[in-house]
Amino acid sequence: MTETTATIDPKEAAHFGTMAADWWDPKGSSAMLHKLNPVRLAYIRTAIDRHWDSDDHGFRPLNGKRALDVGCGAGLLAEPLARLGASVTGLDAAPENIAVAAAHAQGQGLAIDYRATPVEQVSDSGYDLVTSMEVIEHVADPAAFVRALAAKLAPDGLMILSTPNRTPMSRLAMITIGESIGGIPKGTHDWAKFITPDELTALLEDAGLEVTDSSGLAFDPARGFTLSANTAINYLLTARHKG
Numbered sequence: 001m002t003e004t005t006a007t008i009d010p011k012e013a014a015h016f017g018t019m020a021a022d023w024w025d026p027k028g029s030s031a032m033l034h035k036l037n038p039v040r041l042a043y044i045r046t047a048i049d050r051h052w053d054s055d056d057h058g059f060r061p062l063n064g065k066r067a068l069d070v071g072c073g074a075g076l077l078a079e080p081l082a083r084l085g086a087s088v089t090g091l092d093a094a095p096e097n098i099a100v101a102a103a104h105a106q107g108q109g110l111a112i113d114y115r116a117t118p119v120e121q122v123s124d125s126g127y128d129l130v131t132s133m134e135v136i137e138h139v140a141d142p143a144a145f146v147r148a149l150a151a152k153l154a155p156d157g158l159m160i161l162s163t164p165n166r167t168p169m170s171r172l173a174m175i176t177i178g179e180s181i182g183g184i185p186k187g188t189h190d191w192a193k194f195i196t197p198d199e200l201t202a203l204l205e206d207a208g209l210e211v212t213d214s215s216g217l218a219f220d221p222a223r224g225f226t227l228s229a230n231t232a233i234n235y236l237l238t239a240r241h242k243g
Contacts, residue, residue, distance in 0.1 A: 007144050007148065023100055030074075034076070038225075040162060047238045048129070060084055063086075065128035066126070067087070067131065072092050073101070074097050074101045081129070089122075092115075102114045119152065122152065126154045127154055130149050133162045137164055149207075153241065158240055163234070163235070164233065165233060166192075170233045209241055210241075215228070216232070
């Protein structure tokens with residue numbers, strides 16, 4: 001495994017590495033991510049169009065842009081970003097995930113630069129889009145992790161993060177229910193490591209960024225996951241460099 005840094009938690013990396021084989025199975029251990037992905041993509045697409053004033057009906061709004069997906073798993077987000085036109089680099093702490101991601105992308109005819117490398121050890125920067133979905137709650141040092149993400153972002157770049165909120169509702173939904181009957185593998189989450197929107201905003205501001213948008217991710221029994229003003233379970237934040 002790659003050398004660990006201040007932000008990678010080896011136990012977390014090993015946990016997600018065991019899920020690599022069936023990451024692309026919508027009924028497997030990553031079933032919840034498959035359900036979340038369309039909603040996250042809708043949020044990302046809106047943020048992209050707003051930030052770069054692109055045609056919201058265009059198929060490739062990220063043409064000519066570089067995207068970095070940190071904690072990419074087996075590529076559930078990296079592949080759609082590539083289809084939107086971006087030159088994508090995907091990082092993950094688990095080599096098992098990177099192997100599955102690379103094989104799947106090849107099978108889809110997508111050229112994605114996958115690396116089992118911590119973000120702190122990536123030498124290049126200037127990425128137009130930096131994403132990290134459901135990752136910060138698994139790192140050893142959230143503040144250092146956010147600083148490392150910010151260091152990779154281009155001056156006019158866009159960063160989009162998602163993570164569970166630390167509330168009684170998130171404990172009930174994601175651990176009590178989610179890890180028993182909801183399809184989330186047991187041991188995936190540590191509620192004490194969840195981060196509130198105010199805490200994450202402060203970390204981003206300390207790293208020289210400003211939050212420009214936020215949205216909750218709620219669950220509707222009839223419609224599944226939806227974007228919502230309610231951030232009690234999960235939320236997304238958009239940030240850019242200050243000034």
